Amino acid sequence: MKIITIILSVFLSGVAFAQQPISIIPRPAEMRVGTGKFIVSPNTALVPLGNDPEVRRIAGLLNEKLKIAAGFTLKTEQTQRKDAIHFKLINEPALGNEGYRLHVTGEDVTIAANKSGGLFYGLQSLFQLLPYQIEGKSLITNFQWSIPVVEIRDVPRFGWRGQMLDVSRHFFTKDEVKSFIDDMAQYKYNLLHFHLTDDQGWRIEIKQYPKLTSVGAWNVKKEGRFGAFSPPAVNEPRDYGGFYTQDDIRELIRYAKDRYVEILPEIESPGHSLAAIASYPELSYTPGTYVVNSGETFMDWFGGGKFAARVDNTLCPANDKVYEFLDKVLGEVAQLFPFPYIHMGGDECAKNFWEKNPQIKSLMAREKLGDMDAVQSYFVGRVSSIITSKGKKMIGWDEILEGGLVKSAAVMSWRGMKGGIEAAKKGHEVVMTPSDFVYVDYMQGDAALEPPVYATLRLKKTYQFEPVPEGVNANLIKGGQANLWTEQIYNMRHLRYMLWPRGFAIAEALWSPKSARDWKGFVPRVEEHFKRFEVSDRKYAPSMYEPVVNVKRSATGGFALDFDVEVPGVTVHYSFDHSFPDNFYPAYSGKSIVVPVDATVLRVVSYTSGRLVGRTMTISIADLKKRVK
Numbered sequence: 001m002k003i004i005t006i007i008l009s010v011f012l013s014g015v016a017f018a019q020q021p022i023s024i025i026p027r028p029a030e031m032r033v034g035t036g037k038f039i040v041s042p043n044t045a046l047v048p049l050g051n052d053p054e055v056r057r058i059a060g061l062l063n064e065k066l067k068i069a070a071g072f073t074l075k076t077e078q079t080q081r082k083d084a085i086h087f088k089l090i091n092e093p094a095l096g097n098e099g100y101r102l103h104v105t106g107e108d109v110t111i112a113a114n115k116s117g118g119l120f121y122g123l124q125s126l127f128q129l130l131p132y133q134i135e136g137k138s139l140i141t142n143f144q145w146s147i148p149v150v151e152i153r154d155v156p157r158f159g160w161r162g163q164m165l166d167v168s169r170h171f172f173t174k175d176e177v178k179s180f181i182d183d184m185a186q187y188k189y190n191l192l193h194f195h196l197t198d199d200q201g202w203r204i205e206i207k208q209y210p211k212l213t214s215v216g217a218w219n220v221k222k223e224g225r226f227g228a229f230s231p232p233a234v235n236e237p238r239d240y241g242g243f244y245t246q247d248d249i250r251e252l253i254r255y256a257k258d259r260y261v262e263i264l265p266e267i268e269s270p271g272h273s274l275a276a277i278a279s280y281p282e283l284s285y286t287p288g289t290y291v292v293n294s295g296e297t298f299m300d301w302f303g304g305g306k307f308a309a310r311v312d313n314t315l316c317p318a319n320d321k322v323y324e325f326l327d328k329v330l331g332e333v334a335q336l337f338p339f340p341y342i343h344m345g346g347d348e349c350a351k352n353f354w355e356k357n358p359q360i361k362s363l364m365a366r367e368k369l370g371d372m373d374a375v376q377s378y379f380v381g382r383v384s385s386i387i388t389s390k391g392k393k394m395i396g397w398d399e400i401l402e403g404g405l406v407k408s409a410a411v412m413s414w415r416g417m418k419g420g421i422e423a424a425k426k427g428h429e430v431v432m433t434p435s436d437f438v439y440v441d442y443m444q445g446d447a448a449l450e451p452p453v454y455a456t457l458r459l460k461k462t463y464q465f466e467p468v469p470e471g472v473n474a475n476l477i478k479g480g481q482a483n484l485w486t487e488q489i490y491n492m493r494h495l496r497y498m499l500w501p502r503g504f505a506i507a508e509a510l511w512s513p514k515s516a517r518d519w520k521g522f523v524p525r526v527e528e529h530f531k532r533f534e535v536s537d538r539k540y541a542p543s544m545y546e547p548v549v550n551v552k553r554s555a556t557g558g559f560a561l562d563f564d565v566e567v568p569g570v571t572v573h574y575s576f577d578h579s580f581p582d583n584f585y586p587a588y589s590g591k592s593i594v595v596p597v598d599a600t601v602l603r604v605v606s607y608t609s610g611r612l613v614g615r616t617m618t619i620s621i622a623d624l625k626k627r628v629k
């Protein structure tokens with residue numbers, strides 16, 4: 001009995017104290033791993049050197065973290081010593097505003113940076129060197145908080161490392177946005193692109209237009225599939241939604257700033273403006289009774305980039321009241337947000353109502369505008385002048401290039417990279433957000449498992465995101481973003497599911513050197529971060545473990561399947577007999593599997609090293625047959 005206890009305790013302590021692999025995301029630019037470790041104990045000192053209050057505040061964030069899972073904090077001291085974690089500003093201009101050095105020896109730890117932002121990022125790396133349990137929400141006793149001996153010198157590749165959050169389609173509260181910002185900062189993102197207005201809600205208080213939030217922020221709660229909801233009845237309560245007061249916005253900006261995140265506001269125009277029009281119908285040319293969209297169909301998408309609106313959701317480009325409106329709105333926005341850019345939207349503006357609008361016809365004659373692209377370009381030009389008059393720079397979606405664009409405007413390339421390439425060739429600054437690499441609202445695995453969205457973007461493809469295309473001036477590519485549209489995202493749990501782990505991949509594309517990209521090495525690091533998410537009650541998607549099922553006609557006239565597995569080392573097991581497969585069931589070997597003629601259902605599971613990973617997929621054979629082109 002005693003022997004068993006000893007063996008067991010040695011085994012258990014071996015587990016508890018095992019050095020975890022170094023799994024920093026995004027991967028540091030340079031890292032040398034040594035042997036040994038530094039142990040953080042209640043005797044360790046916290047030493048912010050110098051008198052900079054921001055250095056002291058950042059050092060204090062380590063105590064904030066330690067006190068929860070480790071249950072102790074470190075005493076702050078003023079001078080360098082052994083058994084200490086030092087924070088110091090150094091004069092090393094090559095580290096820029098965000099780079100840092102992190103040196104861990106058996107005796108002490110030093111985070112050094114040229115600017116406080118670098119210290120903040122060095123601290124994020126230090127957190128990731130601590131055991132994953134540090135992210136836990138409750139006290140862990142009898143645990144060794146060790147940091148592996150390592151030397152890191154790290155500088156980001158891009159200065160614009162964004163995540164776009166759409167708070168219009170579904171509203172997220174101020175506290176939810178703060179927790180979104182917390183996640184961003186952990187992975188060294190520095191820009192929140194706040195999509196504040198759209199057809200489904202206007203989310204920012206504008207003092208001169210109170211109806212934008214008393215009317216425009218509210219619609220009818222529906223459950224099911226957004227975009228195909230039943231139209232609300234006239235008397236249904238419009239009590240679903242919300243908005244941020246200007247005080248809320250100031251609070252969020254401060255909160256983000258403390259985490260080295262800036263906020264880019266987007267005020268959409270001329271399309272996607274139904275919430276504004278429902279509040280002030282005179283902004284539209286087309287007379288009518290307008291309501292904020294609740295997810296009922298009101299646009300027709302014909303494919304190939306062609307679409308039309310059933311309800312006129314555009315600001316009229318021939319109406320001076322519209323420019324007066326934008327001048328006042330953007331004036332308040334410019335006052336609130338310190339970020340140098342304002343995003344004017346500009347995407348997906350349906351022109352079918354414009355084509356019937358006699359005011360636009362006279363505008364075209366007066367301004368010598370040849371077509372609807374030229375009309376939109378005229379509109380964008382006027383908005384650009386308004387934004388410039390407020391002391392800000394304009395950025396917009398890549399449609400703003402159509403019909404010509406003032407040189408000073410920056411372009412956010414979302415319809416692939418081509419808009420960004422064209423813009424850079426014309427000398428515009430560019431932020432790369434190509435839908436085929438960074439649209440984290442898309443499904444991330446097989447449609448049989450994922451909540452339905454019209455397109456798929458898997459983790460492996462996301463990881464291939466390369467913001468700088470061949471043949472353009474790389475200096476004009478400011479960086480990129482993960483774009484999180486929220487039509488199909490109803491709550492924070494699902495929001496995180498959609499964003500992570502793809503957010504890890506994009507963080508790495510934007511921070512780490514291009515040469516550091518390594519899919520095989522990335523996957524085990526992702527798995528370490530899954531543990532961090534689990535202990536901190538944050539959801540993530542397990543989709544990377546699950547295959548996408550491809551179906552084709554078999555040589556004998558039936559159907560055959562292939563499983564597209566993206567993670568190395570995962571084996572896929574399946575059944576056609578309705579029973580639940582496990583790792584003793586047939587495994588997919590890479591050779592197409594013929595579907596038995598009488599089969600009605602396929603079930604699939606994934607294993608790695610004998611461990612079940614991901615979810616069980618169940619697909620009817622009838623549905624599979626529909627996948628054959």
Ligand code: ACM
Pocket residue numbers: 347348397414
């Ligand atoms: C966009 O996704 N319509 C910018």
